[in-house]
Amino acid sequence: MYCKVRSFLMVFLVISMSLMYTDVPAYAGELANDNNMFKSVSNNSYDVLSLSQGDYDVLNEKACEQNDNIAIKTLCESFLSVSRASVRDQKYSATKYLSDDSRNKKTIQYRLSEYDYLKELYASRGYSIIKDSVFFDGYKCKINEDTAEASIVEHYSYFINDGFDDANYRIREYYFSLNRDNDAWYITDMKTNDACELSIGFTYEPIDIQYAIIDEPIDTSDPHDSDVLPMVTNYAPYQWSYNRSVAVSYASQYYNSVNSFFGSNTYDCQNFASQCVWAGLRGSYSNPTSYVDLPAVKKSIVANYLQSAWYRNVNTGYYRNTYLNWTWDNVGGFAYLLQCSANYPIGPKGSTTYGSVSYVGTADVIAYCTSGSPSATNLSHAMFVTGVTGTYGSRTKDNIKIAAHSSNTNSAYQTLSSYTSYAANKFSRTYISAGYYPSPKN
Secondary structure, rough: HHHHHHHHHHHHHHHHHHHOOOHHHHHHHHOOOOOOOOOOOOOOOOOOHHHOOOHHHHHHHHOOOHHHHHHHHHHHHHHHHHHHHHOOOOOOOOHHHHHHHOOOOOHHHHHHHHHHHHHHHHHHHHEEEEEEEEEEEEEEEEEEOOOOEEEEEEEEEEEOOOOOOOEEEEEEEEEEEEEHHHOOOEEEEEOOOOOOOOOOOOOOOOOHHHHHHHOOOOOOOOOOOOOOOOOOOOOOOOOEEEHHHHHHHHHHHOOOOOOOOOOOOOHHHHHHHHHHHHHHHOOOOOOOOOOOOOOEOOOOOOOHHHHHHHHHOOOOOOOHHHHOOOOOOOHHHHHHHHHHHHOOEEEEEEEEEOOOOOOOOOEEEEEEEOOOOOOOOOOEEEEEEEEEEEOOOOOOOHHHHEEEEEOOOOOEEEEEEHHHHOHHHEEHHHHHEEEEEEOOOO
């Protein structure tokens, strides 16, 4: 029964796509070859505008005539597709898929405001999404009579005229609570595995859209982080240059996959960002013999500077604040390592500044805090900068493109303003200038 109904839904979808958006099949293939994002593309990869609001509604009606599992899966996919479509076209609205009593929940209001934020952001900047593609996998569902819990992973890609030439990608997992009412299922609550939602102290509140889309004030204070290294006399004898192109290439390859040489963490953002920096310092991303080999910094070579050890899974044990000891794997630990790097003879050199994105450059590491003013002790999530536009010293979130890897079901490759609504003053910027080591590069 499931295969027969699924086939019917796919036939309906493909016919609708062919009638209303004839470019979809070619576009899906194009995306499949872009950065290896889509390793396999089937007919359930589609442009969200290829179906009208009414078509999505019909899909749900037909699914409800079958079994609960199909109805819930179709409802979750429709809600996410229509929500994405609403960013592009105001004729779409996903609220009809919500239960009446759920619309006052802060979690629901927050989620809906995410899409409203993107719609207003793009309108205020004069951007428009030219085309997109979405598909879903990883669906799981547990049904208990008239209630259900479901999860699904959304893979969303799009091209937008925002000044960057390459595609944008967003992958994340959604968790739905649902109720049955009069033989139809409705969404009663939802959350995601976004890093901010998993952060300590995060609270669900609707995004203040008018505040969030305001161009950030320019930070006129020069962070004096040029390529001239700080004047410290006891550096190791060999300077290793930081190859930003290699670092960006590494980010582009691994933001949505795992380099098995390093493995992954449950919260993987800084592990990924450290790998990008490691690749840039190494000058290639061919794997060495061990992950403690240079340009990583193992404890045995730093003598009295134990706090400057930097390699996968290291805990220096130096600070009372345990997070600062995880220099490779923790966002605050890495930021503080580079903030203090002028004091260490071996390892990556640079600086960390807080409260602005004005001076962010390609191959920097940036991070945000969810509350308060940013510092090494309260940063929540790290991202790697893959490209910038605009002028150094006057950049905003619109001028910054990032790659981020939070988990195997949550990653991104898109502009910072599209990725998060957090204001620029919630960010840190870690600049990497070079590395100093006891032996030359091979």
